[in-house]
Every structure is written in structure tokens, then in C-alpha cells.
Amino acid sequence: MRTQVGIVGAGPAGLLLSHLLHLRGVESVVIDLQTRESIEQTIKAGILEQGTVDLLRQTGVGDRMMRDGFVHHGINLAFSGGIHRINMYELTGGRAVMVYAQHEVLIDLIAKRLADGADLRFGVSDTEVEGLATEQPTIRFTHGNARQTLECDFVIGADGSRTSTRFLIPEGKVRTDFFRQYPFAWFGILAEAPPSSDELIYAHSERGFVLISTRSPKVQRMYFQCDPATNVDDWSDDRIWEEFQARLAPSGATVQTGPIFRKDVLQFRSFVCEPMQYGRLFLAGDAAHTVPPTGAKGMNLAVADVHVLDRALGAYYDSNDIGLLESYSRTALQRVWRGQWFSFWMTSMLHRFSDATDFDLRRQLAELELVTSSPTAAKNLAESYVGLPLT
Structure with missing residues (x-):
């Protein structure tokens, strides 16, 4: 087989890049270890920045998102016996976020790529990539019990x-020591219940952090801070709801309860790979960087990577200009590190650390009071949360 761009991974980055390249007339093949059913049924969080929403709409994959998603103009910070709203819409000149789960975005992208005749290979195995330092790298994989070889110009x-x-990047050509493991995790649930709030609530309490989010009018997604070694089987539904309420009670917020049909523990890590390219290989999304979920940046950073990479590949195929490809890492990492800062800042402001002292608690509360009382501080949070425009 021969294509222009070989893409390893059918997540948000890989599928969106394939879609954008198609609009440019650039061919791609996408392969993934998982089956289509597994990809579409793995439920993950989804808070989309304004730039992500605009890009999906402008490129023809946003109809269902606009119909079924929830536009949020603000978020709530709960602490010290009260709830304080950050009006992101006013603070950012009319920008907002969309609550729309990641797996729904993937469903939309897969459907669109298949409708456009894309070559998507799900459930592959034994993937091998060779020739990254040459002008014709190859991807070998097994699909349908047959060994396949894909020749391409670039590997993503x-x-x-x-x-x-x-x-695949050789030692000495890359730094992978930009890493932080956090001493806590999130206990997440999906529950059949009405919404507890019209907008997200980020709650700081002496018992630990809580996030009240949503999925639909009937299904809610919520989290509370926990030990990374927590076993979900040790937590009954009643115990879970009691913990949520105990952490929310000081602020006056309440949680709407219902049957819980999913429980999981999300680990907290920060990581950045520098550079994000080597030879004819370019990394995008979580393959190159991960962030704690507090700042809602994971999928949005993947989209930003792809936006840069699409233009770079477009310049190459339009005029054989390699300038944007050569500067891909430098350009993408500027936004990645800003996303790392925001995710770390939100995490450190809202969570209880195991070695925290009373001094640390008072400092956190002072920071929360600043963010909710100073228009300048609130604007900083709002602009980072809704995301800078894609450039």
C-alpha cells in the first residue's frame, strides 16, 4: 500500500488530522490497535475549548455536537462556605466551552471519515515502523490475519x-524527563441522575477536591479526589454519595443522587516529550504530552497540535515548503507548556496534598478568594479555560 501520511492512532488527534488533510486533498491511512466499537464506547471527559468547537463546526463535523452538547458560559468555584461563579463569557468577549464527551467526538469523526471514503484500519496488531530517517518510511502491521506494509511520506x-x-525517537535525540506524578487521583462515577448544577462546580474542601460535571440531562459525570491506590470495589453507592455531600456541604451545594453504573480511578500525571518530531515522525496529542484533567486541556491540546501539523503538511504538499514542519515542535510546545501551567495551577489551587500544612490551606483559600474577587485574576482563569484562539 502507498499513501502520503500514515497515522498511528484513531483517537482525536489521528482522526481529526486525517479529516483535515482530506479537506486539503492529502491522502492518509489511519490504523489503531483497538476495534471501532471499543473506541466509540470508551467514555472519556469532554470539555471543548471555543477554538476546538469552532474548528469542528467549520470543517463539517460539528452538527451533532451543536445539537447535543451543552454550551457553558461560566464555571463555579466552591470554597469557604460559598459558591462563586466565573463568568467566562463576559470576561473573554463572548467565548465559552462546550460539554461534549470525547467518545462522541470520535463517533462523529469516524462516521465522517468513512463517509468520505477514508482507509481506517481498526484492530491491527504487531505494528512496526521503519525508515523514519529516510524520505519513505514504512508502517508494517497485521490486519485481518494478513501482514500489511504501508509506504508513506510521513508517520504521525x-x-x-x-x-x-x-x-521510536532514538535516545539522545529526545527528552522524556519532563514528568510529574501527583500524590492523588480522581474517583470518577457515571450516574443516572438529574444535573446537580447548570454549570460545572470545582469544589475545594478540607476532605479533598470535588468536580460536579454532566454528560446529559439524565447522566452525570462526577469526581472526588482520592488516594491513587483506591479500589472502586471498596466504595458502595451510598458511601460515594455521602462523600460527595460531605465535601460539598460547607459551600451550600448539594448533589443529585441516582444509580451509579460506572466507577473508575483516574491517575494524575504531567508529561511532555521534547521535541515532538524526529525525521519523518511527528507526535501529536497524548503520545507527546499528558496533563491532569483539572484544566480540561487534554483533548484540546491534541486538537491544537493537529491544527499546527495540518498547516505544516499542507505547506509541504502545496509548495514543498518544509519550514512549518521543521518548526512544528517549537510551535506546538508553546501551547503545550501553557496548558501544563494552567492544569498544574488549577490542580494545586483546588486539591489537598498529603503533606499540606495549615499554611498551605490558607494560601489556597487566599488564591481562590483572589480569583473570585479580582476581575484581572478571574479574566486570567477564564481566558485559559476557554482556550486561546488556534493560530
Whole structure:
């Protein structure tokens, strides 16, 4: 087989890049270890920045998102016995976020790519990539019990946080020591219940952090801070709801309860790979960087990577201009590190650390009071949360 761009990974980065390249007339083949059903049924959080929403709409994959998603103009910070709203819409000149789950975005992208005749290979195995330092790298994989060889001009590593493509960059050519493991995790639930709030609530309490989010009018997604070694089987539904209410009670917020049909523990890590390219290999999304979920930046950073990479590949195929490809890492990493800062800042402001002292608690509360009382501080949070325009 021969194509222009071989994409390893059918997540948000890989599928969106394939879609954008198609609009330019550039061919691609996308492969993934998972089945289509697994990709479409793996439920993940989804808070889309304004730029992400605009890009999906402008490129023809936003109809269902605009119909079924929820536009949020603000968020709520709960602490010290009260709830304080950050009006992001007013603070950012009319920008907002969209609550629309990641797997729904993937469903839309897969449907659109297949309708456009894309070559998507799900459930592949034994993937091998060779020739990255040449002008014709190859991707070998097994699909349908047959060994396949894909020749291409470029390889895109978009295979998520469990990436294999990142490790194709030789030692000495990459730094992978930009890493932080956090001493806590999130206990997440999906529950059949009405919404507890019209907009997200980020709650700071002496018992630990809580996030009240939503999925639909009938299904809610919520989290509370926990130990990374927490076993979900140790937590009954009643115990979970009691913990949520105990953490929310000081602020006056309440949680709407219902049957819980999913429980999981999300680990907290920060990571950046520098550079995000080597030879004819370019990394995008979680294959190159991960962030704590507090700032809602994971999928949005993947989209930003792809936006840069699409233009770079477009310049190459339009006029054989390699300038944007050569500067891909430098351009993408500017936004990645800003996303890392915001995610770390939100995490450190809202969570209880195991070694925290009373001094640390008072400092957190002072920071929360500043963010909710100073228009300048609130604007900083709002602009980072809704996301800078894609450039």
C-alpha cells in the first residue's frame, strides 16, 4: 500500500488530522490497535475549548455536537462556605466551552471519515515502523490475519498515552524527563441522575477536591479526589454519595443522587516529550504530552497540535515548503507548556496534598478568594479555560 501520511492512532488527534488533510486533498491511512466499537464506547471527559468547537463546526463535523452538547458560559468555584461563579463569557468577549464527551467526538469523526471514503484500519496488531530517517518510511502491521506494509511520506504518532511511536525517537535525540506524578487521583462515577448544577462546580474542601460535571440531562459525570491506590470495589453507592455531600456541604451545594453504573480511578500525571518530531515522525496529542484533567486541556491540546501539523503538511504538499514542519515542535510546545501551567495551577489551587500544612490551606483559600474577587485574576482563569484562539 502507498499513501502520503500514515497515522498511528484513531483517537482525536489521528482522526481529526486525517479529516483535515482530506479537506486539503492529502491522502492518509489511519490504523489503531483497538476495534471501532471499543473506541466509540470508551467514555472519556469532554470539555471543548471555543477554538476546538469552532474548528469542528467549520470543517463539517460539528452538527451533532451543536445539537447535543451543552454550551457553558461560566464555571463555579466552591470554597469557604460559598459558591462563586466565573463568568467566562463576559470576561473573554463572548467565548465559552462546550460539554461534549470525547467518545462522541470520535463517533462523529469516524462516521465522517468513512463517509468520505477514508482507509481506517481498526484492530491491527504487531505494528512496526521503519525508515523514519529516510524520505519513505514504512508502517508494517497485521490486519485481518494478513501482514500489511504501508509506504508513506510521513508517520504521525497519535497513539495516546500508551504510545509506542514516541519510543521510536532514538535516545539522545529526545527528552522524556519532563514528568510529574501527583500524590492523588480522581474517583470518577457515571450516574443516572438529574444535573446537580447548570454549570460545572470545582469544589475545594478540607476532605479533598470535588468536580460536579454532566454528560446529559439524565447522566452525570462526577469526581472526588482520592488516594491513587483506591479500589472502586471498596466504595458502595451510598458511601460515594455521602462523600460527595460531605465535601460539598460547607459551600451550600448539594448533589443529585441516582444509580451509579460506572466507577473508575483516574491517575494524575504531567508529561511532555521534547521535541515532538524526529525525521519523518511527528507526535501529536497524548503520545507527546499528558496533563491532569483539572484544566480540561487534554483533548484540546491534541486538537491544537493537529491544527499546527495540518498547516505544516499542507505547506509541504502545496509548495514543498518544509519550514512549518521543521518548526512544528517549537510551535506546538508553546501551547503545550501553557496548558501544563494552567492544569498544574488549577490542580494545586483546588486539591489537598498529603503533606499540606495549615499554611498551605490558607494560601489556597487566599488564591481562590483572589480569583473570585479580582476581575484581572478571574479574566486570567477564564481566558485559559476557554482556550486561546488556534493560530
